[in-house]
Amino acid sequence: MFKTLATSLTTFAFIVMGTTGVLMYFHILDNYTKELHEILGLAFVAIIFAHVFFNWKAMKKYFTKKIFYISAGIISAVSLGFILNAPTGPNVKRILINSVLGNPIEKTAVLFVDSYDIAKTKLEAAGLIVEADKSLKELAMINQTSPFVIIDTILKK
Template sequence: MQISREWATPLTIGSFILMGCTGILMFFHADTGLNKEVHEWLGWAMVAGVAAHVTANFAAFKRYLSKPAALAIIGVFVVILAASFFIKEEDEGGGHPARRASQAVLHAPLTSIAPLAHQTPEALLAALQKAGFKAQSTNQTLDSITGPEEHDQFKALAVIFQ
């Protein structure tokens, strides 16, 4: 089977548009609905599109691999990819201080968060319930109320610190 540029290139372009838009939305925590799932699962369409595009344009691709500047750019991304498997944000107390502070709040019970929000634990519990969260006790931690999704965590933080 010969791979045609007539479908390989549009598949690459379309999947790039999808991946770029959903990736930017996730980066800014503005993703809604199924953006994250679409990004994760249809990322395979981009992999297939790029593989087909490279196959259909293999002669041009080989020319790029003979240029030092192209190899350097590709090499930088390969090094970043390799490093991403070994470097963790949490190592030795690392990570952005705002991220660490929000994680501390998320892991704290409502009774500990209430003084920071200048409210009673009961008022926080009621506000979270009104916002649709299944909060049942002022002793629950915020992350046990919201679950692991950052979108829900930020929504709960907005409710608490409105």
């Protein structure tokens, strides 16, 4: 039973991971797929270990075949190619996000709405504490929420 369950979970997790990966690549339904892909990806690792554990006898035979080593070589070469060609230097996305989340909301609110006053009104209407000299990170801590929840609140019509 465990062998069948591990194989079934591996199959369906692979289908979801593959589908969400393709959707993310083409930026289709990004708001829905990213978190599912990341969390299920972590679960997928555990599921794969269970699959290997419960199918170890058959897997050992497979590991002795030439095609296993050819496959390992191809995947390793492709992975190494991506690693060696990865951009170097600062992570621009991280710098941008840290800048937006780390500077006072009075300055960064205009990235989301026309003025700080509009952002403040929306946040206060949602029951959040707002202080002009506090960053989104600080406001998130004060309000015991995520900075992204605060941004989402500002963006709501």
